Amino acid sequence: MTTTKLGYARVSTTNQSTENQEKQLSEAGCSELFVDRAVSGSKNHESSEYAALFARVKELRGEGHDVTVCVVKLDRFSRSLKDLLEGVEELGKLGASFSALSDSFTYDAASPMSKLMLSMLGSLAEFERSLITSRMNEGMDAKVAKGLIRGQKPKLRSSAVKAIRAAHTAGDTTPGALAKEWGVSRSTVIRVLELPGFSKPYVTLDAWELAKERANAQS
Known part of the structure; x- marks a missing residue:
């Protein structure tokens, strides 16, 4: 054929x-x-x-x-x-x-040898990915040890956090409305306000950037 x-x-x-x-x-x-x-x-x-x-x-x-x-x-x-x-x-x-x-x-x-070769290359690719992941994790752990704050970059600076807390204390608006106003999720506002259900304190963008700068300076 x-x-x-x-x-x-x-x-x-x-x-x-x-x-x-x-x-x-x-x-x-x-x-x-x-x-x-x-x-x-x-x-x-x-x-x-x-x-x-x-x-x-x-x-x-x-x-x-x-x-x-x-x-x-x-x-x-x-x-x-x-x-x-x-x-x-x-x-x-x-x-x-x-x-x-x-x-x-x-x-x-149609060749069994080709299929075997592909399987071997697949194993090598998986090994390569695991090495890359391991090196990335080691690098991140080293920076965390130097003060880097793990997690996504925060959206709110300390001034915004103060404004949100002040508005909530004054009773002017709800967490949902504050989230919409500041362009963040409701769970973020709950963490900022430390309301029941928040999992960990909110780290401001100012603190996150300062920690990153210090960690990089020690690298």
């Missing part, structure tokens, strides 16, 4: 051209090309062209064709190992193969 080759090309910015990629893909025997222009490699899996490529693979496989998706280089298909593996694995589930021409990388949907 003749294999139908589909090509996928991508560039990240408007001042780049896919012309060279398209030429190489056509010379490699790709009968149809799917092209993403000015699309980041971290976002291309959400693009309409990327979706159209997979839809075409599914259509051709439904018609009984052998299908291979080709790219010039692996980083044209994805900028992260995780997304690359997910994309190739999805093609494999559809019964399609994958080839990166310049990187000598081939996934053969």
Whole structure:
């Protein structure tokens, strides 16, 4: 059975051209090309062209064709190992193969060795993610030890906290109304006012920024 080759090309910015990629893909025997222009490699899996490529693979496989998706280089298909593996694995589930021409990388949907290779790469990707997470956590713990306040950046400065408390003490407005007025959640106002149900004291933006500055100064 003749294999139908589909090509996928991508560039990240408007001042780049896919012309060279398209030429190489056509010379490699790709009968149809799917092209993403000015699309980041971290976002291309959400693009309409990327979706159209997979839809075409599914259509051709439904018609009984052998299908291979080709790219010039692996980083044209994805900028992260995780997304690359997910994309190739999805093609494999559809019964399609994958080839990166310049990187000598081939996934053969009919080959047990290709499936084993993909599984090994998946394990390496998971290991890489765990290392990154571990390093990030270690870095954060070190900064917390130096005074950095963990959690999201607060929205309210001390002046706003004083104004909210003053308004509530005067009985002028409710927590819900105060939340709307200051553009924060009701739970934030409850923490600011230290009403029943608040989980921990509210840290003002002033205090958060000062703690961050001190922690960075000690790094």
